Amino acid sequence: MNILILGAGQAAAAMAAKLRAQGHDGGITLIGEEAAPPYQRPPLSKAYLLGEMPIERLTLRADDWWTDQDIRLLTDTQATRIDRAAKRVETSAGLLPYDQLALTLGASPRRLPAALGGALRGVHTVRGIADIQQVQPALTPGKRLVVIGGGYIGLEAAAVARKLGLEVTVVEAAPRILGRVAAPETADLIRDLHQAHGVTILEGTGIDGLEGDSHVRTVRLADGRRLPADLVVLGIGVAPETALAAEAGLTIDNGIACDAQGRTSDPTIWAAGDCASFLWQGQRLRLESVGNAIDMAELVAENMLGAGKDYAPKPWFWSDQYDAKLQIAGLNAGYDRILTRPGETARASSVWYYRDGRLIAVDALNDARAYMVGKRLIEGGRTADPARVADPAVPLKELL
Numbered sequence: 001m002n003i004l005i006l007g008a009g010q011a012a013a014a015m016a017a018k019l020r021a022q023g024h025d026g027g028i029t030l031i032g033e034e035a036a037p038p039y040q041r042p043p044l045s046k047a048y049l050l051g052e053m054p055i056e057r058l059t060l061r062a063d064d065w066w067t068d069q070d071i072r073l074l075t076d077t078q079a080t081r082i083d084r085a086a087k088r089v090e091t092s093a094g095l096l097p098y099d100q101l102a103l104t105l106g107a108s109p110r111r112l113p114a115a116l117g118g119a120l121r122g123v124h125t126v127r128g129i130a131d132i133q134q135v136q137p138a139l140t141p142g143k144r145l146v147v148i149g150g151g152y153i154g155l156e157a158a159a160v161a162r163k164l165g166l167e168v169t170v171v172e173a174a175p176r177i178l179g180r181v182a183a184p185e186t187a188d189l190i191r192d193l194h195q196a197h198g199v200t201i202l203e204g205t206g207i208d209g210l211e212g213d214s215h216v217r218t219v220r221l222a223d224g225r226r227l228p229a230d231l232v233v234l235g236i237g238v239a240p241e242t243a244l245a246a247e248a249g250l251t252i253d254n255g256i257a258c259d260a261q262g263r264t265s266d267p268t269i270w271a272a273g274d275c276a277s278f279l280w281q282g283q284r285l286r287l288e289s290v291g292n293a294i295d296m297a298e299l300v301a302e303n304m305l306g307a308g309k310d311y312a313p314k315p316w317f318w319s320d321q322y323d324a325k326l327q328i329a330g331l332n333a334g335y336d337r338i339l340t341r342p343g344e345t346a347r348a349s350s351v352w353y354y355r356d357g358r359l360i361a362v363d364a365l366n367d368a369r370a371y372m373v374g375k376r377l378i379e380g381g382r383t384a385d386p387a388r389v390a391d392p393a394v395p396l397k398e399l400l
């Protein structure tokens with residue numbers, strides 16, 4: 001059986017490895033449009049952006065691993081059309097046939113339209129190595145950076161730039177930073193962290209557009225203020241890569257729609273990672289995280305070989321900002337109760353989310369133990385008495 005994987009990122013690498021580990025001895029081909037072999041993205045807004053990590057450490061597998069595993073990896077190659085009737089894919093390297101096809105196409109960062117100044121030089125996104133190679137030379141002390149969007153990637157970029165000595169302003173249109181992903185309690189901790197490092201955070205502040213000659217010079221805010229800017233980083237979210245799938249007539253619903261096993265509306269085509277939404281407990285979910293990319297891709301690999309398993313996501317995520325580490329377990333959607341537990345040191349704290357009396361998520365700042373305990377409880381389908389969680393005199397391990 002010949003398996004073709006479109007996209008050569010985190011999910012694709014995990015899927016290919018799992019296929020071989022499960023004993024698949026047929027063809028495996030990966031098609032990736034980027035020049036680099038599959039690599040991890042999280043350091044792109046953390047250690048790699050800061051210049052503290054060499055590029056080789058981003059790479060997920062050494063070059064000879066692909067040859068040893070007899071996996072064909074085509075980089076710098078774009079997939080342009082899926083021909084479902086003929087079971088083949090048009091690519092910039094020619095036509096490639098498949099018996100089973102997997103789509104691990106990731107997501108693309110949202111940009112500002114050119115009419116709003118999105119095409120000016122000095123306006124950057126943070127998604128791939130090529131983006132970092134463009135922005136990094138501009139991160140020099142004293143420059144004025146405006147980050148548009150107060151989500152994790154924007155805030156991580158802000159922290160790196162501040163460490164490198166830039167003057168940084170984060171502009172968030174929603175009433176507060178991290179509005180989509182975390183409770184006000186977590187946002188407060190992160191806002192305090194940035195303000196203590198001298199970052200200006202403007203919340204509830206939309207932007208009207210960017211101005212400049214050919215290079216960005218000013219960010220025009222919706223309230224009429226104008227911020228001088230030597231560079232702008234956009235952290236306004238991503239859109240799942242669905243164009244190829246849509247053009248091939250596959251169902252799209254918040255990403256490439258999959259069933260609980262990772263199969264799309266065509267039974268020989270599967271999807272995993274950032275581009276894929278899946279059914280879980282009656283809801284349609286799409287997760288943007290390394291953990292999901294790996295776990296879903298491995299499950300799809302098994303299911304391509306006939307395992308017939310449903311995906312049971314175990315969401316986890318992390319964010320590094322300055323010397324602080326935020327670790328997140330579970331999904332907080334629909335929470336109706338929040339409590340905060342002080343950690344053992346002044347810098348440590350955790351936020352626990354409950355829905356209908358059940359623990360559903362934990363955000364732990366500089367508190368790896370709270371994260372581990374919360375994660376074990378959530379993954380085990382267990383909960384913890386909120387009064388005991390909130391009481392720092394109750395040792396964390398007694399919550400288990």
Ligand SMILES: Cc1cc2nc3c(=O)[nH]c(=O)nc-3n(C[C@H](O)[C@H](O)[C@H](O)COP(=O)(O)OP(=O)(O)OC[C@H]3O[C@@H](n4cnc5c(N)ncnc54)[C@H](O)[C@@H]3O)c2cc1C
Binds near residue numbers: 044287
């Ligand atoms: C800056 C940054 C920081 C992050 N930090 C964290 C973190 O701290 N923790 C965490 O859990 N997650 C983090 N993430 C998210 C995580 O990296 C992604 O969820 C993960 O990479 C998704 O893997 P994927 O394989 O689905 O997509 P990707 O890794 O994006 O791979 C998809 C690949 O498909 C290629 N492709 C798309 N279309 C085509 C085509 N037509 N032909 C050929 N190739 C194509 C793309 O170019 C890309 O290389 C971060 C992401 C970014 C960008």
